[in-house]
Amino acid sequence: MHLINQRETIQGGLMATSLDGKAGESKNCSCASFLCSSLPDDVLVEILCRVTDGKHLIRLKSVCKCWNNLITDACVPKISASSPLHGFIYHALRVSSRKTYIDYIPCAMTPAVAPEPHEFVKSYSSLLPFEPARGDFLDCCNGLLLFVEGSIPQYYVCNPVTKQCVVIPRDFTLENICSASLAFDPFKSPHYRVVCFDYSEPKPPQRLRVFSSETGSWTIQETSFGYGSKKSRLAKHCIYLDGVLYRRSASKQIDSKQLLCFDLNRGNSRAIELPEKERLAPNNYGCIGLSRHHLCYSDLVGTALHFWLLEDRCKNDRWTLIHNINVDYLGKHVHRLDRITIARFGKISALRPFALHPTSEVIFFGTRGAMLSYHPEDRRVELIYRTKKDRQIIKGQISVFPYTPCLVNLKDFGQLDCSLSQP
Structure with missing residues (x-):
């Protein structure tokens, strides 16, 4: 009861701030000072973590220095550890014009067509100083989005929740960069890294150029791998776990059935063979992802969808x-859905794994016309999304990015502040 009463006090203070202006802010600060002095930090953290609306929690950081520190150092990591999956950013194709673009699939949508453009797309595109096209979106990692603009890459990192977009200091030696990824885990640190794959050298060692938001500078790491040229195929979607960036290989110079591991903390690298690689399909549509903080892999083996854990x-x-x-078995469930979804889904033989659920063993799979989820605990199949007529999901894990919201504030590096003031 005590915790509930204190929570009501906090929310009341927030309302006072919103409605009464400066007078409300004064009352709120007095309330915050009283709570900080009368409650242990762990109790206050528990109270603040019960504020379910992330926007409200961000506003509460401005109440006083004590609350700002507790929310930043304790609440954000705790909330990030259990942040729910909100949806998927994906690359889409308009069939009639062959135009590609970026779109969003809400995770808990009903069997209907998602509106276009989705509000989520507007939420991050409005932060950027340019109109992003499909090729400008590079990665999504634990709530942060990575974009690029220009022939000499200018990188941008966005957080749609905090309504921030920061410009990464430009490195003019990056003209040979073909792809880049984000390395970010808010549960471990509020800092992130932008990792660029350097194709300037055709033979090993290949270089990684890494930008750290903690230091605000670029560094170079050498790997034991060489990809030959920009034309070498390499899965663009990376997975970050415990300081290591994981990426599927698909080039002619190295085994295409390997998982490349780049340890960003130790500066070394190695390759792991994928499971049952001799039986995997040659189309490279397999899916790596995180499931309950474990690295997992899903792919088609013969006529079955397999799910492995490392x-x-x-x-x-x-x-x-x-x-x-x-x-x-999946095909039988698909054909129990409505006629439009069945038509969008197409042939069951064309299904591919799209993504893995970060906090459960749910597998998301589908075709160019629809995405479904499979729940192993009760073998349930549910429709997540079906495309509009004349629209398609570009297949493969490189085109589907799970999105979970993040409350971490981004550090501005002084070149351009695209942050929006809080409403």
């Missing part, structure tokens, strides 16, 4: 098969 938090190279889902 043991011991990636300390060894052993894969364990967790689920084996027959394609025919």
Whole structure:
């Protein structure tokens, strides 16, 4: 009861701030000072973490220095550890014009067509100083989005929740960069890294150019891999876990059935063979992802969708098969859906894994016309999204990015402040 009463006091103070202006702010600060002096930090953190609306929690950071520190250092990491999956950013195709663009799929939508353009797309595109096209969006990692503009890359990192967009200091030696990824885990640190893959050298060692938001500078790391040229195929979507960036290889110079591991903290790299690589389809539509803080891989093997887990938090190279889902079984569930969805889905043989749920074992799969979810605990299949007529999801994990909201504030590096004031 005490916690509930204190929570009501906090929310009342927030309302006072919103309605009464400066007078409300004074009352709110007095309330905050009283709570800070009368309650242990762990209790106050528990109270603040119960503020379910992220926008309200961000506003509460301005109440006083005590609350700002607690929310930044304790609440944000705690909330980030259990942040729910909100949806998917994906690359879409308008069939009639062959135009590609970026769109968004809400995770908990009903079996209907999502509105276009989605409000989420507006929320981040309005932060950028240019109109982003499909090729300008590079990555999404734990709530942060990475964009690029120009032949000499200018990178931007956005947080749609805090309504911030920061410009990464430009490195004019990056003209040979073909792709870049984000490395960010708000549970471990409020800082992120932008990792660029340097194609200037055709032979090993290949270089990684890494920007750290903590230091505000670029560094170079060498790897034991070489990709030959910009034309070498390499899966663009990376997964970040415990300081290591994981990326599927698909070039002719190295085994296309490997997972490349770049340890950004130690500066070393290695390759892990994918499970049952001799039986995997040659189309490179397999999906790596995080599931309950474990690195997992999903792919088609024959007529079944397999789901593996990398043991011991990636300390060894052993894969364990967790689920084996027959394609025919999934097909029966697809054909129980409405006629429009069945038509959009197309042939069951064309299905591919799209993404993995970060906090459960749910697998998201589909075709160019629809996305579904499979729930292993009760073998349930649900429709997540179906495209409009004349629209398609560009297949493969490189085109579908899970999105979870993040409350971390971004540091401005002084070149351009695209931050929007809080409403």
